[in-house]
Amino acid sequence: MFPLRKNNPKRTKQQKLSKYNLYKAALSKDFFCCCGYCGTHHVYYGSGKCFHIDHFAPKSKFKHLENEYSNLVYSCPTCNIAKSNDWCGPTENERIFNNVGYIEPCDEVYATSFYRDSSGKIKYQEGNLAAKYMYHKLKFGLKRHEIFWLADYFYELVPRISKKLRETPESNPLYDELKKLLLDSIEQMDKYRQLQREL
Structure with a gap:
């Protein structure tokens, strides 16, 4: 929530x-x-x-x-x-x-x-x-309220994950998970940014 x-x-x-x-x-x-x-x-x-x-x-x-x-x-x-x-x-x-x-x-x-x-x-x-x-x-x-919020959510999330990834050594077991999370978040951010442009 x-x-x-x-x-x-x-x-x-x-x-x-x-x-x-x-x-x-x-x-x-x-x-x-x-x-x-x-x-x-x-x-x-x-x-x-x-x-x-x-x-x-x-x-x-x-x-x-x-x-x-x-x-x-x-x-x-x-x-x-x-x-x-x-x-x-x-x-x-x-x-x-x-x-x-x-x-x-x-x-x-x-x-x-x-x-x-x-x-x-x-x-x-x-x-x-x-x-x-x-x-x-x-x-x-209305769907627009959801889309705008999700676009903002991922826009703010991506830099935080990116920072955490830069601070995590590649040898750390979390590195690959963070990298995948970052790529997934970027994909979601792009998706919702595109959707909000179509409204």
Whole structure:
């Protein structure tokens, strides 16, 4: 089991700005260049050029929150378009209403509500009805979420194995196993990089 996101975002204090799109650079930093919802790095969407700013509580329903930094989420287009202006509660403070709704991505509860299995698929904790609702509404079951995660996983794994192989003498019984693991990992990395280009 792996965490949904590599890092849990935390919004920093920001000076009040007149337009929410002016916060994009700060959001990118606070969200570690990743979608606050699914954890996909913005490199897969033009290194942030195509990333969106989501209004957690929709601006179409809560106009007064349009430029509130605390209501903004750095989001991939997939999650933002899927969420759209959906909101289950009658007020902006009622994120979860009748057991369905949205868990705030910067809330610590978010990190324990979702996880990834060994193949990178996003899963939600059984019994967490709000997480289940979000999983389906934000289309967390799409193959792209799995492929992007696996591409990153092998991209980070290959240098670590390569370093270990360089440090291991050829006479060591582990040398051949490490070499095979490295070649297999490179092959997997190439496969998922190719798949993500085809999405």
